[in-house]
Amino acid sequence: MTAGAVLAVEGRWRAARTRQRWRLALAAAAFAAAVLGSAWIGEVSVTRLVRGVPLAWDYIYRTLPDIAWSTAGTDIxxxxxxxxxxxxxxxxxxxxAYVGTVLGGGVALLLSFPAAATLAPGPVVQLVRRVLEFMRTVPTLVLALVFVYAFGLGAFAGVLAIAVHTAGALGKLFAEExxxxxLGPVEGVRAAGGSWPAxxxxxxxxxSLPGVLSYGLLRFEINVREASVLGIVGxxxxxxxxxxxxxxxxxxxxxxxxxxxLLTVTAIDLLCGRLRARVLGARAA
Structure with a gap:
């Protein structure tokens, strides 16, 4: 290769490297601007943070029980x-949480098949996905408020709120699974004369069953925490x-x-892990 060709290659490499550096600099500037803009809109204040941390710790300290070693049993x-x-x-x-997860998971499983782009026609997929989006977009607390107004105070409203939100969230995850x-087994069932449900x-x-079970168990753990705060709205x-x-x-x-x-959620997490390993066997690893 002649010296001129080497200089030309080197020039192109330097130009490409310069463009890459400019792109990185612009991306970093855009990211910094987004962070600063978000901090300004969110009223982030270092002064308020420094002043508020001791107050937050004081609140936490007040919740701690007074337990002495000599009287631990009585204090607890x-x-x-x-x-x-x-x-x-x-x-x-x-x-x-359990009933809401089972009901919502059942609806999610039924809707997840027509929501999968590789398994259903385009118009059907778009329609079902919009329904699932609506279900999971409305916060669980808002759904609970609506159902409390419609059906009265009590656990029934909480079950319905959890079921609706669970159906929307799991429907998307199941569809992706x-x-x-x-598609080979699907085509084999179709060639044998099987209907679309078959x-x-x-x-x-x-x-997709391993992923469906994993997401379902994870959602149950999440729903226990969700159900723990639904009492705020009755x-x-x-x-x-x-x-x-x-x-x-x-x-x-x-x-x-x-x-x-916390102990309940921890126990459920350990139980779900054991159940998943028992059902899925080696695939759970």
Whole structure:
């Protein structure tokens, strides 16, 4: 290669490197502008942050129970004075989450097949996806407010709110799992004369079932936390007691209820992990 050709290649490389640096600089500037704009609109203030952190810690410190080593049993019993009532309310919360997850998961599974772009015609896919988007766009608390107004106070409104939001969220995730399956088994069922539902049942579902189960178990864990706060709007469960404790500044009751919720969610996470490993076997790893 002549010296002129080498200089030409080097010149093109330098020009490309310069363009890349300009693109990176512009991207960094745009990112910084977006961060600064978001901070300005969000009223982010370092002064308020520094002033507020000690106050936040003071609130947390007030919720901590006074437990001495010499009187630990008595102190814990005093801290957990409402244990039986709180456990009963936690049971209501778990049932709300469970029933809402089962109902919403069933609807999501039915709607996920026509929402998969590789399995249904375009117009049907777009229609079902818009329905799922509406279901998961409305916050669970807003849905609970609507259902409390329609059906009255109690767990029924919470179950419906969780079911609707779960159907929208899981419907999208299930549809994406269906889109990733191999189409060979589907074509085999179709060639054997199977109807479209039969193709979904025998060609798609066996392949996407691990992902469907994983997302379903994860959603149940999420719904337990969702159900824990629905009591704020009168939808039943432990949330009503937590909201009452917060409003009445019963600091130690707040920490006791939160600890029970944390232990419940942890237990559910461990249980779901074991169940997933038992059902899916080696594929769970």
């Amino acid at each position: 019993a005093y801290w957990m004075w409402g244990f039986r009532d709180w456990v009963a309310l936690l049971g209501d919360t778990l049932l709300m 269906h889109e990733n399956v191999a 193709q979904m049942r025998y060609g798609v579902l066996p392949q 939808a039943g469960g432990i949330g009503e007691e937590l909201y009452l404790a917060v409003r009445q500044f019963e600091y130690q009751d707040i920490s006791a209820i939160l600890v029970l919720i």
